[in-house]
Amino acid sequence: MNIDDAITARDNAYEERVLADTRRWLERAVIGLNLCPFAKAVHVKQQIHYAVYHQADEAGLLDALMFEAAQLLAHDAAVRDTTLLIAPQALADFLDFNDFTGRAERRLARAGYDGVLQLASFHPRFQFAGSEEGDIANATNRSPYPTLHLLREDSVSQAVDAFPDAADIFERNIETLERLGPDGWVALDVGPGGDMK
Secondary structure, eight states, rough: HHHHHHHHHHHHHHHHHHHHHHHHHHHIITTTTTTTTOOOOHTTTTOEEEEEEEEEEEEEEEEEEHHHHHHHHOOTTTTEEEEEEETTTTTOOOOHHHHHHHHHHHHHTTTTTTEEEEEEETTTOOOOOTTOOOGGGGGGGSSSEEEEEEHHHHHHHHHHHTTTGGGHHHHHHHHHHHHHHHHHHHHHHOOOOSOOO
């Protein structure tokens, strides 16, 4: 095996681990704890597209997000209903990530996606404003890696219509995590699987 093949093999193995970690978090936390009642259907139907951005630069991540937005809408919702763009090397600081998410929302709006796509975000160090870092409620938005979630507005509206208590999801999630507690969250094993590259 030459050096280029070795690098490609390493990168492929790393990407597979990032994807496996993200799927484990989705299955055990998001679906397993029913943090998002809409996630199970798209997961079961394999309508979630996963993309990994390998670099650390924010400009490139923003371009990758715009590419994924275009690709999402280029597919029928029955094939690709939503996209998770995972950035394991970028924006390790949550405040930087939060600022970036705001810029990304403005870029999506300028590109004409306002009212068409929504952007949700997840981060390993997510922290609600006014909360303590160790507050278990923060786990509702904690993922193994910084992750940008593109959702179709139409799909969100349909899901909310089908779930009459959608406004109560946030409060219910907090109660679920408070019952689970920090030890229970750790026991789910939904963090990154091994050292970062």
